[in-house]
Amino acid sequence: MSDEPQLRIILAKLGLDGHDRGLKVVARILRDAGMEVIYLGLRQTTDSIVAAAEQEDADAIGLSMHNAGHMTLAPAMVTAVNDAELGTPVIVGGIVPEEDVQPLLDKGVAAVLGPGASAEDVAQTVRDAVAAAG
Amino acid sequence: MSDRPDLDAWIARTADAPVRDVPFETMSGVPVDPVYGDGPYPGEYPYTRGVYPTMYRSRLWTMRMFAGFGTAEDTNARFKDILRNGGTGLSTAFDMPTLMGRDSDSGWSLGEVGRAGVAIDTLADMEDLFADIDLSAVSTSMTINGPAAVILAMYIAVAEKTGVPHEKLAGTIQNDIFKEYQAQKEYIYPPRPSVRIVTDMIRYTADEMPKWHPVSISGYHIREAGSTAAQELAFTLANGFAYVEAATAAGVDVDEFAPRLSFFFNSHSDFFEEIGKFRAARRIWARWMKERYGAKNERSMLCRFHTQTAGVSLTAQQPEINIARVAIQALAGALGGTQSLHTDSFDEALALPTEKAARIALRTQQIVAHETGVANVADPLGGSDYVEWMTDEMERQAEAIFAHLDDLGQGSILEGVYAGIENGYFVGEIADAAYRFEREINNGNRIIVGVNAFTDGDDGDKELLRIEAEVEEYQLKRLADVKLARNDDDVSRTLAAVAAAAQDPNVNLMPSILDAVKAYATLEEVSMAMESVFGTYVEKAII
Numbered sequence A: 001m002s003d004e005p006q007l008r009i010i011l012a013k014l015g016l017d018g019h020d021r022g023l024k025v026v027a028r029i030l031r032d033a034g035m036e037v038i039y040l041g042l043r044q045t046t047d048s049i050v051a052a053a054e055q056e057d058a059d060a061i062g063l064s065m066h067n068a069g070h071m072t073l074a075p076a077m078v079t080a081v082n083d084a085e086l087g088t089p090v091i092v093g094g095i096v097p098e099e100d101v102q103p104l105l106d107k108g109v110a111a112v113l114g115p116g117a118s119a120e121d122v123a124q125t126v127r128d129a130v131a132a133a134g
Numbered sequence B: 001m002s003d004r005p006d007l008d009a010w011i012a013r014t015a016d017a018p019v020r021d022v023p024f025e026t027m028s029g030v031p032v033d034p035v036y037g038d039g040p041y042p043g044e045y046p047y048t049r050g051v052y053p054t055m056y057r058s059r060l061w062t063m064r065m066f067a068g069f070g071t072a073e074d075t076n077a078r079f080k081d082i083l084r085n086g087g088t089g090l091s092t093a094f095d096m097p098t099l100m101g102r103d104s105d106s107g108w109s110l111g112e113v114g115r116a117g118v119a120i121d122t123l124a125d126m127e128d129l130f131a132d133i134d135l136s137a138v139s140t141s142m143t144i145n146g147p148a149a150v151i152l153a154m155y156i157a158v159a160e161k162t163g164v165p166h167e168k169l170a171g172t173i174q175n176d177i178f179k180e181y182q183a184q185k186e187y188i189y190p191p192r193p194s195v196r197i198v199t200d201m202i203r204y205t206a207d208e209m210p211k212w213h214p215v216s217i218s219g220y221h222i223r224e225a226g227s228t229a230a231q232e233l234a235f236t237l238a239n240g241f242a243y244v245e246a247a248t249a250a251g252v253d254v255d256e257f258a259p260r261l262s263f264f265f266n267s268h269s270d271f272f273e274e275i276g277k278f279r280a281a282r283r284i285w286a287r288w289m290k291e292r293y294g295a296k297n298e299r300s301m302l303c304r305f306h307t308q309t310a311g312v313s314l315t316a317q318q319p320e321i322n323i324a325r326v327a328i329q330a331l332a333g334a335l336g337g338t339q340s341l342h343t344d345s346f347d348e349a350l351a352l353p354t355e356k357a358a359r360i361a362l363r364t365q366q367i368v369a370h371e372t373g374v375a376n377v378a379d380p381l382g383g384s385d386y387v388e389w390m391t392d393e394m395e396r397q398a399e400a401i402f403a404h405l406d407d408l409g410q411g412s413i414l415e416g417v418y419a420g421i422e423n424g425y426f427v428g429e430i431a432d433a434a435y436r437f438e439r440e441i442n443n444g445n446r447i448i449v450g451v452n453a454f455t456d457g458d459d460g461d462k463e464l465l466r467i468e469a470e471v472e473e474y475q476l477k478r479l480a481d482v483k484l485a486r487n488d489d490d491v492s493r494t495l496a497a498v499a500a501a502a503q504d505p506n507v508n509l510m511p512s513i514l515d516a517v518k519a520y521a522t523l524e525e526v527s528m529a530m531e532s533v534f535g536t537y538v539e540k541a542i543i
Helices: A021-032 A046-056 A070-083 A098-106 A119-133 B005-013 B072-084 B123-129 B148-161 B178-184 B191-208 B220-224 B229-249 B254-260 B271-292 B319-335 B355-370 B385-408 B413-422 B425-442 B470-485 B488-503 B510-518 B523-534
Strands: A008-014 A036-044 A060-065 A090-094 A111-113 B062-067 B089-093 B139-143 B170-173 B215-218 B261-267 B305-309 B340-342
Touching: A008 A021, A008 A046, A008 A070, A021 A036, A021 A060, A021 A090, A021 A119, A021 B425, A036 A046, A046 A060, A046 A070, A060 A070, A060 A119, A070 A090, A070 A098, A090 A119, A098 A111, A111 A119, A119 B425, B062 B139, B062 B355, B072 B089, B072 B123, B072 B355, B123 B148, B123 B470, B139 B148, B148 B170, B148 B191, B148 B510, B148 B523, B170 B215, B178 B191, B178 B220, B178 B229, B178 B413, B178 B425, B191 B215, B191 B229, B191 B254, B191 B413, B191 B510, B191 B523, B215 B220, B215 B229, B220 B229, B220 B261, B229 B254, B229 B261, B229 B271, B229 B385, B229 B413, B229 B425, B254 B261, B261 B271, B261 B319, B271 B305, B271 B319, B271 B385, B305 B319, B319 B340, B319 B355, B385 B413, B413 B425, B488 B510, B488 B523, B510 B523
Parallel strands: A008 A036, A008 A060, A060 A090, A090 A111, B062 B089, B062 B340, B089 B139, B139 B170, B215 B261, B261 B305, B305 B340
Antiparallel strands: none
């Protein structure tokens, strides 16, 4: 562990999608990387995630999406974070086709992690997103 | 005659079995026997070597391809394609809102309508889904759990409207609620009322629909969530034992429903482990049904199962190489003696399959069935020291897990399964195994071709199926039209009857649900009528 302050990241599934294997693995990867994980789990709404981000003073929000709803749900999350004036970066992981990555970034998503991202990629992506958000 | 009286007896018994009209010989013309090695032979207790004596000599496995996307009309067209292309059973994937008992116009459904399967809000959608398909002539598999009773009622209602009697309906509804709490997480109500719904469906189909399989006890999702092969085997069979205990406690004789329980397993990439798992599943189920649950009917002891290749094994990198993975997993399913098989499409790590990818997947299992010769001999690997050892090892690991659940439930597997759900045992075990697997890939101890080795050649040129937003608009309009056209008094009256039935555990829920869907009450309305009595389930977040 370095002297850097411990990053706090919220991990959640937004909406009805119940595929939580990836999110749980990411939770452990980030914990192993020295971060504090606030695992909200399944069936969260943009409101419940914003409330948790405020309450926990989170540095980042990680969403896992496997049901092709990312183009609707991820921008909705970004909008909710902006409306609450939190400035928390939103990172999306899961099944996101390559051609959707740039449109998501254009809509304010901080980073997209595809299937097969290594543990190092995952942790570094979070650190970079937090650093970029200032 | 051989010098093997048990084999002679088996041959005599199977002399009249129907056989497919193909030569049972190798490609080079060498005739092959229906079975080799030692007994107990296929079709003989404890059925390690197969549930039927002559297995695929009599009838190939059913090539059942899962499909569903967009509107009911879109999926109906895909169904007709499958039937035209030689598929022999229909399999329905529902979208996420439907799987959770939500309507397309619910706030929860935003972005999910028609995305990962077909959207069903009312009976009108089910009518579109099966339009121009004779329900007495197909076998339909419907993959849904939390709201299974409502969807089954809609299917029955379509049949009634097209003049097909209940007893002619053949198919399976997944309806395996235990694995939802353990792995897939598509539950609505808490476990105990959910099991009451399952039990009501078991009773209803036992009385009305003798060709219907009311529960498909599914390890597939447990494995996809990250379990080991032995955990998949053990959790699945334990869930099966739990349903048997629940239904017998509700007064249904074990031999009245157990013959129509079926199973659903994953076929992953570790070839011999998978084959051992399939063989062990049959032996364990037979033994427990006979010895612990007192089944007398041989059919109650048969672990008949559907297999699907491992979606989780498919890579987004170099997706075409998934065709090879699927072929190997399909072969393991066939050598393991599956009754039906779904082969995944190579592009499924990226999106729902394109038509071309789905066709290649079907062709893959047709190659296994018709070109490789594995269908000529029942349990061709039986007798291999390694395969027999692996079968024993899978059984040994599973029995250790049953012993733990039996302890947890103080002599009841049903109570043990409830306890394991409540104390996080299942989700914890699965998450541990998933993480271990991921670490192995990450540190290079496990090679996944295209992911952490041999990564050249990912050209990124991928043609994917896109579900357009129009589906959601179409579905919302369809739902609004149905709501406008229906009789609101009938809807309120029938929904009140559902809630009343839910309050009385001695009343079967199915007839009142059937009345409600026939009045065009929506899936969510019926689900919420039950939720008003049963409450909701929120899982403890455990990582």
